Amino acid sequence: MTTRTASSPSGDLSLPALPLGQILPWAIFGGLLLILALYFVGAEQGATSMFSGTAVHEFVHDGRHMLGFPCH
Template sequence: MAQTVAPPTANTRAVPAKLPLSAIAPWAVFFGILMMILLYFVGAEQGATSVFNGTDVHEWVHDARHLLGFPCH
């Protein structure tokens, strides 16, 4: 029983496509600003720097404040 060996072929590994920085930067800036706004509402939306009157925002993010270690009482 004869066996033949195939000759070696060229390296055909798939190379992953690279995303250019110009495609990622706008999304990174957008999500960075969104996270800063969220951090403000969770951490500082109360008292002298309050944007909204009343305690509605404070009550909505109350548990998140405690989870992230912000004092609120």
């Protein structure tokens, strides 16, 4: 039985190739979620508002300032 230390080489390490068909739907879904989050943080108020009232604006208010979006 051999013991390996942190400095000993571990041999050939290769990562399995993932087909683009498996990654693409998740990448599109993640991108759409990011765009939706960016809209709500950056533009959900005033003329571009999708919801009436200020509930969404107040919910993302601190995050909006932290990310550098002006809101008032």
